[in-house]
Amino acid sequence: MSNPEELETVELAEELELQLAASLSLEAPAPSEDYWSSIESTLIAIEAADTDEDDLVAVGPGLAAMGQQKSGLTKALFGTAAGLMLLALGGVWLFQSDGFLTGDEDTTESAVAAGQAEVFEEVARQAEAESFIADNSATEAAEESSDESFDDFAADLEESTEAKDLALSLEEFDWFNAINSSKNLVSDETFNKVRVSSADGLLELNDYAIYRFSTDEGVTGRVVLASTGLAAKATVYDPTGEELAADIDFVDFETTQPGEHYLVIDIADPTDLEGTSEPIEFGLSLQLN
């Protein structure tokens, strides 16, 4: 720094840095008078529309969080070779993975999942009075209403023309079945007492697929998910709607209570798909030990 030219160069750079920062730090003008009222009325309208259109909001805190436009039910039913390719890829992951039976540890994702669970607990503590968060005494009712909601949902579906088409594509197995999917379940096998079921489907923006499976307490499971560009995410919920685990490829979980669990497939980051019309294809395998 003893060279005068170097000193001058640093001086100029600093001045330019200051000028650049100043040029990019202009104070934004104040919003218009109706700025917030307009935003809030829009938000309330969106909330009301979602509440009216989405049967899932009554299911429970976990699944309620998945509420979106129910566009998946009206999707055309078709299969593609690409979907099967994805499923095959998922199968390869499933059987080549060292952690197939034991489960791989992903500390980051576990931390995220734990953090989300803590947030739910915090809300339950702080907003106990709100109907949105069920307390312990309401949990069983929520569990029952969960099944009833899905049953009602399925009954409504059967009465519609779309439902007749959809019903043709949804095979039901003893322990694993699709509640809402634009494609079908493709296999259900048991290998050495390990139950494995597979499915594939299509997702668009704000779309989702839901599968329900029955299992006991203390069962370890793994979902292997393959999707176009890894754009889809799998989330496993317990019978109360509590999220057990979520990820875009491997989802390892352990059940904490018996009953109907739910597997929701949706778009991991919808902002990635804004402006695109191509649906995301996914294939999945669920195995329970």
Next chain:
Amino acid sequence: MVDKPEVSESALQTLAIAGDAQAFGKLIRTYDHDLRGAVYNITRSANDLDDIMQKSYEKAFKSVSNFNARSSMKTWLYTICTRQAIDHLRYEGRRDHDEIDGSHDSTEGSNSPESATLSKMACDEVLQDLDPETRAMLVFTTALGFSFDETAEIMESQRGTVASKVGRAKKKLRDRYSQAGEDS
């Protein structure tokens, strides 16, 4: 709508993710000043600012249920607002506006009136020529003090890409400043 009890930001976030408009509204009121400032400095459009922010919040609320908590909600909102701002610039086909707040002293920190004029001129010219993404990256790194990693997360880009684009923009600025000095 019944008023909800006071809750923490994380609880508000959870309620917002569940689709609660009131909770989401409270959150964006908290973040709006910073988000609005970033968008304004990317677009330089006072007339369109409210519209861009409203569209951003609408998009965010529609997709909030898919917010995955891998980043903070504020970072996620920065991403949506920035994308909306960049889309706006592309749609409008313009990167500069006449409605820049004239009361702001954009020559602060200068050593002399002459060098201040030159540096301001160089900044104005270079910023005007930058593509929207690079301009946004400069806003986050230079004006708002975000790291390259944080900016990459907001811009859904790579750290190296951010560093490279910011570095090139600054080199361009230094070259332009040097040239302006020689010309004068």
